[in-house]
Amino acid sequence: xxxxxxxxxxxxxxxxxxxxxxxxxxxxxxxxxxxxxxxxxxxxxxxxxxxxxxxxxxxxxxxxxxxxxxxxxxxxxxxxxxxxxxxxxxxxxxxxxxxxxxxxxxxxxxxxxxxxxxxxxxxxxxxxxxxxxxxxxxxxxxxxxxxxxxxxxxxxxxxxxxxxxxxxxxxxxxxxxxxxxxxxxxxxxxxxxxxxxxxxxxxxxxxxxxxxxxxxxxxxxxxxxx
Amino acid sequence: xxxxxxxxxxxxxxxxxxxxxxxxxxxxxxxxxxxxxxxxxxxxxxxxxxxxxxxxxxxxxxxxxxxxxxxxxxxxxxxxxxxxxxxxxxxxxxxxxxxxxxxxxxxxxxxxxxxxxxxxxxxxxxxxxxxxxxxxxxxxxxxxxxxxxxxxxxxxxxxxxxxxxxxxxxxxxxxxxxxxxxxxxxxxxxxxxxxxxxxxxxxxxxxxxxxxxxxxxxxxxxxxxx
Numbered sequence: 001x002x003x004x005x006x007x008x009x010x011x012x013x014x015x016x017x018x019x020x021x022x023x024x025x026x027x028x029x030x031x032x033x034x035x036x037x038x039x040x041x042x043x044x045x046x047x048x049x050x051x052x053x054x055x056x057x058x059x060x061x062x063x064x065x066x067x068x069x070x071x072x073x074x075x076x077x078x079x080x081x082x083x084x085x086x087x088x089x090x091x092x093x094x095x096x097x098x099x100x101x102x103x104x105x106x107x108x109x110x111x112x113x114x115x116x117x118x119x120x121x122x123x124x125x126x127x128x129x130x131x132x133x134x135x136x137x138x139x140x141x142x143x144x145x146x147x148x149x150x151x152x153x154x155x156x157x158x159x160x161x162x163x164x165x166x167x168x169x170x171x172x173x174x175x176x177x178x179x180x181x182x183x184x185x186x187x188x189x190x191x192x193x194x195x196x197x198x199x200x201x202x203x204x205x206x207x208x209x210x211x212x213x214x215x216x217x218x219x220x221x222x223x224x225x226x
Numbered sequence: 227x228x229x230x231x232x233x234x235x236x237x238x239x240x241x242x243x244x245x246x247x248x249x250x251x252x253x254x255x256x257x258x259x260x261x262x263x264x265x266x267x268x269x270x271x272x273x274x275x276x277x278x279x280x281x282x283x284x285x286x287x288x289x290x291x292x293x294x295x296x297x298x299x300x301x302x303x304x305x306x307x308x309x310x311x312x313x314x315x316x317x318x319x320x321x322x323x324x325x326x327x328x329x330x331x332x333x334x335x336x337x338x339x340x341x342x343x344x345x346x347x348x349x350x351x352x353x354x355x356x357x358x359x360x361x362x363x364x365x366x367x368x369x370x371x372x373x374x375x376x377x378x379x380x381x382x383x384x385x386x387x388x389x390x391x392x393x394x395x396x397x398x399x400x401x402x403x404x405x406x407x408x409x410x411x412x413x414x415x416x417x418x419x420x421x422x423x424x425x426x427x428x429x430x431x432x433x434x435x436x437x438x439x440x441x442x443x444x445x446x447x448x449x450x451x452x
């Protein structure tokens with residue numbers, strides 16, 4: 001006689017949701033707002049109040065938080081200090097990141113001593129350029145290094161993040177060298193899509209795109225949430 | 227005898243969806259990619275192919291487009307030229323915007339001759355500072371104006387957009403003056419939340435937030451879509 005096989009029940013599958021760049025960027029914004037609220041001695045905040053400050057819907061805020069577990073108790077609002085600590089952990093702001101700037105032009109110069117970087121754990125350790133007139137000279141607190149030494153310098157300083165502020169036509173070749181040096185993420189100001197292996201995280205920065213978003217909302221005020 | 231009143235049926239209400247800043251920013255990205263595709267003589271592209279290039283899901287792309295009407299025919303993909311023209315119209319890239327830069331520091335300087343601005347209809351007409359050493363001097367193609375004249379100068383040049391690249395502590399007061407001059411939108415690089423009447427559109431720019439997004443994806447590669 002055949003015995004019935006007991007079917008092993010697998011645990012209910014957790015829905016794997018991918019967290020988008022937009023969600024993460026909103027977390028950064030919430031984090032800043034929470035900092036301000038804590039400074040003003042605000043202990044708790046509802047998703048509705050936070051939504052109003054951020055110019056998003058409260059549903060958006062609850063959805064953003066839902067990716068990362070349960071942040072508050074229904075009806076009680078969020079504890080600002082706990083929420084801030086939680087978000088800092090998610091964003092990796094409670095650790096130290098070594099950062100290199102590639103390109104000692106206007107943007108690179110502006111970023112070297114950008115106070116918010118250090119305050120959030122991002123430490124600019126190196127700056128590179130290919131211009132003989134700049135190499136070896138002080139730029140704010142750093143000596144500009146020759147871009148030809150980028151692999152060895154980045155390895156020596158354990159650089160994990162590179163900010164690229166160089167012309168578009170040079171961007172791909174430099175990105176490949178940065179990749180060889182073991183850098184894990186690139187913030188790219190050059191208006192050029194970079195092609196690198198999948199383990200390197202690339203974020204594209206583009207001020208023209210910010211202006212386009214602005215012009216959209218100027219023309220479509222109905223969509224604009226302050 | 228009472229006659230029955232005929233109840234006028236109202237047309238089915240169209241669901242009013244608010245378009246988010248993230249959606250608009252992705253449109254800017256799609257626009258750039260379409261430009262590249264057109265240069266490479268690519269006539270059509272599917273939402274799946276576009277998704278792969280953008281590092282988003284194809285569902286995201288279809289959702290983004292759904293706010294603005296029907297962009298393509300199912301199964302046939304999008305015509306790259308038509309899609310580009312359509313997105314340009316949505317973003318307001320087929321018109322001329324007069325822009326002022328407030329703050330002649332590193333960021334302001336970097337933006338004055340940023341080629342992508344002009345290419346997309348954003349024309350930098352004025353630059354302001356409060357530093358006597360800078361006022362009246364040439365900065366690239368423009369003479370730096372005294373910030374005390376910002377209301378009259380912005381009105382004279384029909385400035386619609388201001389880019390603020392000044393220290394946080396000065397930001398609110400300057401924003402209020404810009405508002406009086408009739409400027410419709412502000413891109414704010416100062417790490418300071420601005421409080422202005424609702425008809426002024428404000429976008430906050432913050433490179434530290436971009437780094438935080440990068441660090442999140444370095445730590446959570448599973449979420450990262452190239």
